[in-house]
Amino acid sequence: xxxxxxxxxxxxxxxxxxxxxxxxxxxxxxxxxxxxxxxxxxxxxxxxxxxxxxxxxxxxxxxxxxxxxxxxxxxxxxxxxxxxxxxxxxxxxxxxxxxxxxxxxxxxxxxxxxxxxxxxxx
Amino acid sequence: xxxxxxxxxxxxxxxxxxxxxxxxxxxxxxxxxxxxxxxxxxxxxxxxxxxxxxxxxxxxxxxxxxxxxxxxxxxxxxxxxxxxxxxxxxxxxxxxxxxxxxxxxxxx
Numbered sequence: 211x212x213x214x215x216x217x218x219x220x221x222x223x224x225x226x227x228x229x230x231x232x233x234x235x236x237x238x239x240x241x242x243x244x245x246x247x248x249x250x251x252x253x254x255x256x257x258x259x260x261x262x263x264x265x266x267x268x269x270x271x272x273x274x275x276x277x278x279x280x281x282x283x284x285x286x287x288x289x290x291x292x293x294x295x296x297x298x299x300x301x302x303x304x305x306x307x308x309x310x311x312x313x314x315x316x317x318x319x320x321x322x323x324x325x326x327x328x329x330x331x332x
Numbered sequence: 333x334x335x336x337x338x339x340x341x342x343x344x345x346x347x348x349x350x351x352x353x354x355x356x357x358x359x360x361x362x363x364x365x366x367x368x369x370x371x372x373x374x375x376x377x378x379x380x381x382x383x384x385x386x387x388x389x390x391x392x393x394x395x396x397x398x399x400x401x402x403x404x405x406x407x408x409x410x411x412x413x414x415x416x417x418x419x420x421x422x423x424x425x426x427x428x429x430x431x432x433x434x435x436x437x438x439x440x
Binding site: 245247254255256257260269270271272305310313315316317318319320322323324325 | 364366368370374375376377378381382387388417419421422423424426427428429430431432433434
């Protein structure tokens with residue numbers, strides 16, 4: 211079964227850091243672009259970042275570049291999101307997603323995890 | 333950045349009827365449009381990509397149409413399990429990939 215399972219969310223104070231993880235299974239992880247998408251409370255979906263299959267190219271929404279870093283580990287079949295200098299507006303559910311194989315641009319997200327919740331506050 | 337605008341914000345339709353959800357892009361996005369279904373507490377689900385191609389396992393009652401800047405998702409015969417928020421998304425001009433604000437579909 212193709213599956214993505216996120217972890218690492220939690221409550222953090224403003225200015226703090228969190229590292230989200232996403233464990234992939236049921237498919238050849240190294241063949242797919244991977245992404246993070248988030249949803250603030252009561253709001254819609256927002257794309258956060260994408261990483262190419264080989265991990266050499268990363269793309270971010272402008273407002274988060276410099277604070278968030280996406281990475282991947284093929285030995286662990288895992289995707290990561292390092293989040294620094296967190297702000298209350300970063301609160302939300304963070305979804306790990308897979309981009310469809312053979313699609314270009316790599317913007318159709320055909321597999322999603324259940325999400326992990328990040329709360330930034332005191 | 334391409335802005336995606338969905339209408340209406342909320343749509344209430346009776347079971348068995350047709351529901352049409354609209355999506356407008358702030359500039360031409362060709363055929364690079366996808367639609368997602370999102371139910372509370374669940375992972376979003378890809379329904380349609382490339383304007384009108386159904387994703388694997390999606391019931392035939394879901395269809396997509398449009399071109400350029402105007403797009404639509406149609407559910408031909410609404411069922412109770414179709415209650416959800418639906419998002420359109422463009423992937424033509426990126427980064428960023430951008431989503432609409434969503435249409436909440438209610439079943440009467």
